[in-house]
Amino acid sequence: MKYKIKIAYEGTPYAGWQNQPNRATVQEVIEEKLSYLYANQKITIRGAGRTDAGVHALGMSASFYPPSKPIISPYKLVKALNCILPNSIYIKSIQEVDLEFDARFDAVGKAYTYVLCKKNPPPGPFLCNWCYHITDNLDPEKLRKASQYLIGKHDFSSFAVALNKTKKNPVRKIYRIDVDEFENFICVTFIGKSFLYKMIRTLMGTLIHVAEGKADPVEVKKILDSKDRSKAHVTAPGNGLFLMDVFYDDETLKKFHLSRLPFFYSC
């Protein structure tokens, strides 16, 4: 039997999703609690991808094989996990899936939202971990223009890190980039098949540079075409980034639109 699990988490206390030695990760905490509920049997969950330290999620997906005993229904498992997990991790749903289901390779796409807080006033102690506070005034129109150069299938070598080490194919396809404004915040939502390591945060660094008026929107196209990481600007911090959803069918992917600030979505 195989279960698919959908998870929301506030990433501030974690060194990201994926297990790492000597650092608290979301995956590790969930595996530990699952193991506790299944009489200390070791359980490994396989996520749809990774998120970096401080990055949040509204809809991370993962899968695992529940041990044959004790039998715990998905409904009861959600309730039990949410009772024993820390407040920062919330299980949205668990459902039985086909044994062939693969949380990562079956995904047709992902939506990430990056939240920028406009100059004044600052976000304060409540929202500061969920946005990137920019000290210069941002022009959302320039952000919109610049982001359109990134739509489609491109070699994103300029916006990736550690490509040499991993020798990954740097070609990725971005379906859509939406720029939405809510109160004092600008949200940039990226919908694509998959993304390179730190790609969205690196894209954001350059998009912010343009939005601040420090470069023309077409600069983004020039940097993209150069395939040279040194041309791109600084990587934006992880705390502004939210994995909104992982899609397993095209219909859900196409319908996705940010309707409110990410942290305002209910679970």
Place this chain on the structure above:
Amino acid sequence: MKYKIKIAYEGTPYAGWQNQPNRATVQEVIEEKLSYLYANQKITIRGAGRTDAGVHALGMSASFYPPSKPIISPYKLVKALNCILPNSIYIKSIQEVDLEFDARFDAVGKAYTYVLCKKNPPPGPFLCNWCYHITDNLDPEKLRKASQYLIGKHDFSSFAVALNKTKKNPVRKIYRIDVDEFENFICVTFIGKSFLYKMIRTLMGTLIHVAEGKADPVEVKKILDSKDRSKAHVTAPGNGLFLMDVFYDDETLKKFHLSRLPFFYSC
């Protein structure tokens, strides 16, 4: 010279405002950073009141005597403190005040807001530390009706704890109680001269009981009149409570109205 300091804090990591041995408090963290900026001279700040563990603040006020050397302007002190304080504490302003100013006794009133999250969906990992999630449907109209019995000058013995120990006068005056709804949340704002220890959280416990339909609104008046703590219901948890402001003039107090969810106020 005397400085008045206005502070916002996310109370989750703290054992409240006031210094306690072996536990992190907001006061202690600010005093430590002030001392650091003033060449390790000991500085004591005097708050307008206390807040319990997990309680948040948008506008706590306090005062302290800055050492004569080094001279740091209020403007620079705000900047410097916000650079070195943890994200959970934010200094909103510092201004020079009269030497006679007393953050506690000069206050003409305080506004506290208690945030309730209505039944479904649950608040999730982002907002769970900033509201109390009620499993039964709440009727804001019943809340409004019940709260009106509390307006005015009353003996609040039924809604206080540890009165025997402190032998405090249990009479307090509540000017106004507002019930506002935002999205999935109900906010109850108490404006009064001052409040007894845990008084608002105890009032909320009983108001919630009424709002859930478990008692008639007039029950609140009966409990109040009984002056018997054992008649009141459970104390609501601290994480739903926000100290919104401490007022030093009647005009500002009268004008106060909650315009959005507390954590959505900018700093």
